[in-house]
Amino acid sequence: LDNALQMGNYLMQQAKSIDGVKEVRGLGLMVGIELEIACAEIRNELLHEHKIFTGSSSDKNTLRILPALNITKNEIDTFLNAFKNILAKQLLKK
Numbered sequence: 001l002d003n004a005l006q007m008g009n010y011l012m013q014q015a016k017s018i019d020g021v022k023e024v025r026g027l028g029l030m031v032g033i034e035l036e037i038a039c040a041e042i043r044n045e046l047l048h049e050h051k052i053f054t055g056s057s058s059d060k061n062t063l064r065i066l067p068a069l070n071i072t073k074n075e076i077d078t079f080l081n082a083f084k085n086i087l088a089k090q091l092l093k094k
Contacts, residue, residue, distance in 0.1 A: 004028045004069045011076050020087045031065040039063045042086050050082040
């Protein structure tokens, strides 16, 4: 469970620094990332182009992340890089 706490803190800290992210909240690896825009297209691209599954929320601007408790820093970085690039493209469309 130490890994979940450490990786969750790392994920939240890194996500807060991404342009277009309004708020990041969570506990351990249960993380919600609130965006400035709706996240449906971002979720679709993460799934279909990068094979990264994310959860939906009752708030159309919130992306839910609930990775495995044994996730590695490298796997989180893979998600963050894909997420950052997709979000940047979506913000340009805005």
